[in-house]
Amino acid sequence: MAIREKAKKLEQTLRTLEKKYSRTVLPEGDTLLEKFVFYLLFYGNHVTNAKKAVKALTDPDVFGDWNEVRVATVRELEDTLTEHRVEQPSVFAARLKKFLQYVFEELDDTALESVATLKPEKAKKFLAQLEGLPPWAPTYLLCALDMESMVPWDPHTERVAQRPRIVDPAAPLAQRKKVLRAALQSVGEPDEDPLRLHHLFVEHGKKTCHEEDPKCLKCPLADDCDWHQRRSRGGSRTKASGNGVEPPAKRK
Numbered sequence: 001m002a003i004r005e006k007a008k009k010l011e012q013t014l015r016t017l018e019k020k021y022s023r024t025v026l027p028e029g030d031t032l033l034e035k036f037v038f039y040l041l042f043y044g045n046h047v048t049n050a051k052k053a054v055k056a057l058t059d060p061d062v063f064g065d066w067n068e069v070r071v072a073t074v075r076e077l078e079d080t081l082t083e084h085r086v087e088q089p090s091v092f093a094a095r096l097k098k099f100l101q102y103v104f105e106e107l108d109d110t111a112l113e114s115v116a117t118l119k120p121e122k123a124k125k126f127l128a129q130l131e132g133l134p135p136w137a138p139t140y141l142l143c144a145l146d147m148e149s150m151v152p153w154d155p156h157t158e159r160v161a162q163r164p165r166i167v168d169p170a171a172p173l174a175q176r177k178k179v180l181r182a183a184l185q186s187v188g189e190p191d192e193d194p195l196r197l198h199h200l201f202v203e204h205g206k207k208t209c210h211e212e213d214p215k216c217l218k219c220p221l222a223d224d225c226d227w228h229q230r231r232s233r234g235g236s237r238t239k240a241s242g243n244g245v246e247p248p249a250k251r252k
């Protein structure tokens with residue numbers, strides 16, 4: 001499929017997913033740090049719980065500001081997260097505190113926007129050293145700072161890009177990433193935002209396009225999804241392999 005066709009398919013996919021999940025799943029917050037903490041919470045939790053947890057963390061009557069969150073105890077953070085039904089609150093509380101401490105020590109502030117004042121190589125090095133974050137987090141932050149155009153590549157994004165064949169699952173990883181970026185850039189403004197794509201694909205991966213037993217019958221992409229069509233022809237509901245990219249083999 002040529003890039004123009006992929007771009008068309010991608011554009012339709014993004015519009016369909018935005019309609020299904022609404023814009024509430026898109027990056028949200030007044031500052032980059034707020035947006036990023038929302039993203040980290042949203043990744044493993046229901047979007048409503050993620051929003052409520054961020055609201056509590058930024059509530060002047062609870063912590064005051066991000067520096068107060070940084071100096072709060074892990075137990076205090078854990079209690080706030082537990083109140084808003086965040087999964088694994090103790091793990092997230094410890095990671096958040098460590099992350100804020102590192103940012104504060106390196107930038108003398110908790111405002112992540114100042115990373116944009118660093119030279120690109122130094123900014124990348126700084127973000128790569130952030131502890132306790134998923135491997136695609138530095139790309140996410142670079143995108144948010146307009147210093148990167150690649151889409152953050154996590155298991156959900158990979159699966160949702162590959163199953164409907166927006167990218168070819170058999171191609172090398174670097175090529176798949178480049179094709180997704182090229183297709184997205186061909187979509188053009190205002191839809192070429194890599195973080196909009198990433199948030200929508202993550203939500204689709206969390207809610208519908210699961211690695212195993214995706215809910216294809218409830219998926220608005222099903223009519224144009226290679227994986228679903230192949231599985232339907234196979235008629236099997238056995239487990240998918242790998243990141244769920246290959247559909248189950250046809251029964252003989």
Ligand code: SF4
Pocket residue numbers: 160163164208209210214215216217219220221222223225226227228
């Ligand atoms: S049809 Fe199924 S496999 Fe295809 S994108 Fe939707 S949920 Fe995923």
